[in-house]
Amino acid sequence: MLYDLNDPNVSQLFIGGQWTPASDGATFDVTDPATGELIVAVASGSEDDARRAVDVAEAARAEWAATAPRARAEILRRAFELMNEHREELATLIVRESGKAWSDAQGEVTYAAEFFRWFAEEAVRATGHVQTAPNGDKRILTVLQPVGVAVLITPWNFPAAMATRKIGPALAAGCPVVLKPASDTPLTALALGLLLQDAGVPDGVVSVLPSRRSGAVAEAMLTHPATRKLSFTGSTEVGRTLLELAARNVVNCSMELGGNAPFIVFGDADIDAAVEGAMVAKMRNGGESCIAANRFIVEASVAAEFSQNLATAMADLRVGPGLDRQSQVGPMINERAADDIAGMVSASLTHGAKVLTGGERPSGPGAYYPPTVIADLRPDDPILELEIFGPVAPVVSFDGEEEAVALANATPFGLAAYVYTGDLARALRVSERIDAGMVGVNRGFISDPAAPFGGVKQSGLGREGGHEGLLEFLEAKYIAVDW
Numbered sequence: 001m002l003y004d005l006n007d008p009n010v011s012q013l014f015i016g017g018q019w020t021p022a023s024d025g026a027t028f029d030v031t032d033p034a035t036g037e038l039i040v041a042v043a044s045g046s047e048d049d050a051r052r053a054v055d056v057a058e059a060a061r062a063e064w065a066a067t068a069p070r071a072r073a074e075i076l077r078r079a080f081e082l083m084n085e086h087r088e089e090l091a092t093l094i095v096r097e098s099g100k101a102w103s104d105a106q107g108e109v110t111y112a113a114e115f116f117r118w119f120a121e122e123a124v125r126a127t128g129h130v131q132t133a134p135n136g137d138k139r140i141l142t143v144l145q146p147v148g149v150a151v152l153i154t155p156w157n158f159p160a161a162m163a164t165r166k167i168g169p170a171l172a173a174g175c176p177v178v179l180k181p182a183s184d185t186p187l188t189a190l191a192l193g194l195l196l197q198d199a200g201v202p203d204g205v206v207s208v209l210p211s212r213r214s215g216a217v218a219e220a221m222l223t224h225p226a227t228r229k230l231s232f233t234g235s236t237e238v239g240r241t242l243l244e245l246a247a248r249n250v251v252n253c254s255m256e257l258g259g260n261a262p263f264i265v266f267g268d269a270d271i272d273a274a275v276e277g278a279m280v281a282k283m284r285n286g287g288e289s290c291i292a293a294n295r296f297i298v299e300a301s302v303a304a305e306f307s308q309n310l311a312t313a314m315a316d317l318r319v320g321p322g323l324d325r326q327s328q329v330g331p332m333i334n335e336r337a338a339d340d341i342a343g344m345v346s347a348s349l350t351h352g353a354k355v356l357t358g359g360e361r362p363s364g365p366g367a368y369y370p371p372t373v374i375a376d377l378r379p380d381d382p383i384l385e386l387e388i389f390g391p392v393a394p395v396v397s398f399d400g401e402e403e404a405v406a407l408a409n410a411t412p413f414g415l416a417a418y419v420y421t422g423d424l425a426r427a428l429r430v431s432e433r434i435d436a437g438m439v440g441v442n443r444g445f446i447s448d449p450a451a452p453f454g455g456v457k458q459s460g461l462g463r464e465g466g467h468e469g470l471l472e473f474l475e476a477k478y479i480a481v482d483w
Contacts, residue, residue: 002086002198003093003191005040012043013210014193016056017203023048028212030187033099033331033367034321042186045211050178050220053207057149057176058226060204065146065174069124072172076120079199083113083164090160090191095322097185098159099331099367102322104285111447112160115465118449119168122470126173141479146174147252148228150473151221153242154189155234156182156333157288157389163189165453165464166231167196167206173473175229176205180217182234184333186210215241222246229473230254233290236413236458254462254472256290256454258387259415262408263293264430266401266421267301269442274420275309277444278393281418283317283371284445286329287391288337291416291438291446295384296395297407303397307375310393311356314371321366331367332390338367341390348374348383348394358391379407387413401430409435415455416446437463 003010009019011027026044031037045053064072083090091105100108128143150170154162163179170177181189186208193208211217221227222245229252232242236257246253263281265274281293298306320327332338342361349355358372371391377384383394398404408417417436421427431439437455440446447453452463462472 002082002089003187003194005187010190010194011040013045013049014190014208015049015053016207017197022046028183030097030184032096033333034323035365036335039096039187042190042210044213045209045217046213047216047220049211050209050217051224053178053209054149054151054221054224054226056204056207057178060176060202061149064176064202064205067174069126072174073120073123075200076116076123076168076171079196080113080116080120082195082199083109083116086195090188092323093188093191094159095330097187098156099333100285100288100322101327101330102325103328104330105322108158108161111449112158112164114449115161115164115168118465119172119470122169122467123172125467126470126474128476137482139481139483141481143477143479144471144474145477147473147475148175149226150175150177150229150231151218151227152177152179153218153230153232153234154179154181156184157285157290159185159188160192162233163192165449165469167192169464169469170229170231170473171201171205172470175473178207178209178221180209180211180214180221183210183212183214218242219245222251223248225249227251231464231472232256239460252475254464255460256464257415257458257460258413259290259292259294259455259459260385260387260411260413261291261294261416261418261436262434263296263418264404264408264420265296265298265302265306266404266423266426267299268422269302269420270422271302271306271309273442274306275313277418277420277440277442278310279313280444281440282393283314283329283391286332288333288389292389293393293418293444294388295407296393297404298395298397299404300397300399303375303395307356307373307395310395311373314373314391314393315357317371319362319368319370329371329391332369333367335367337390338369341369341388341392344383344386344388345372345374345392348377348381351378351381353377353381353383353394379410385411401426405430405433412458413455414457415459416440418444
């Protein structure tokens with residue numbers, strides 16, 4: 001077994017390759033969203049613990065940066081293999097602390113492991129270049145070097161994948177890391193720390209610091225003089241605060257922030273395919289995804305057909321605890337999240353929207369909200385301005401391409417978008433006009449470790465995945481040469 005919850009050590013902080021309690025002995029409870037029951041109490045890191053974790057990473061920095069790229073690659077490759085060997089165990093851990101359906105948890109482990117494999121391959125591709133200066137009498141030598149100690153702050157919705165998407169490129173580039181996981185889901189991150197140690201990561205190169213005191217801990221790390229990189233995934237509101245903190249020491253920042261993804265369906269689209277894609281884009285992880293389709297913008301000529309077919313498909317989903325492997329939709333992350341979703345839907349109904357399926361929280365234990373489709377929305381309905389982060393699909397109709405693009409861009413966010421049409425030229429034309437970092441054309445699933453993931457506007461800075469993800473942890477150094 002990789003990570004035994006019955007072992008009291010593994011619910012502590014993981015710093016410098018050692019399990020250690022919080023400096024002041026503080027802990028917090030991790031609960032199961034499906035039942036509300038306690039899983040385990042985990043050490044809650046303090047500001048002193050945060051500074052010590054950065055100190056440990058800084059002490060390991062030079063040796064890790066000097067480690068041969070091939071050696072770093074082999075460690076990441078071994079981490080990929082270990083994740084697959086422990087697939088069932090990791091998926092069970094994800095289900096228990098995040099509540100997601102078993103199939104989603106299995107999919108996440110596969111996806112998360114691929115970041116280790118991809119960046120094992122990218123570790124040997126941090127190439128610089130040599131060129132002749134324009135005047136012809138000098139040489140410009142450019143090398144890529146690790147940026148330094150990286151603080152990684154990850155969300156609860158993909159506790160494995162959001163960690164590996166950051167750890168993979170950081171280690172490949174030669175950067176030691178301190179991972180601060182979401183306090184709702186620290187267990188998967190702690191398991192990954194242990195797994196990376198088993199894969200051969202030297203002590204001090206990866207530390208995992210759970211804490212319920214997120215703001216204070218983040219500030220302690222970002223104002224530490226050794227911290228040179230922040231990679232954060234989470235809300236735009238928190239991202240703004242972290243950017244302000246990072247500005248004090250001019251820390252290099254990558255930000256994957258909130259989304260409000262439009263899902264545009266034109267009248268010439270294959271409606272069955274569009275519904276199938278919508279189910280993937282909306283219901284992956286129960287809608288608790290930053291790239292989840294959030295606004296269904298459907299041409300008026302097919303809006304009723306699409307809405308009804310989507311409602312039928314949503315109503316057929318089985319809701320229940322993730323450890324019941326027949327369940328397709330698990331609970332939301334906590335009661336507050338489920339209540340917030342219920343409030344959004346209720347407000348939309350007061351503005352004249354109509355529920356086609358779902359719309360009411362079930363009785364009984366667990367933070368559940370049913371798959372829901374609401375139709376007949378006005379373009380100014382408040383729910384279209386919000387990141388729902390749950391299994392709710394609001395449908396608004398449009399007439400003509402110009403209106404579709406205008407509705408899609410009527411948001412301060414620009415992470416992902418989806419376009420369904422039978423006209424390839426229009427698909428590409430609309431994709432270029434939509435303010436988003438990623439667009440799926442006749443596809444509901446766009447995530448790929450080999451592709452650059454990120455947004456524009458208030459959805460973030462920088463990219464994760466692809467070769468671009470490696471570059472986020474490297475800095476170019478120019479060496480002037482005359483030979």
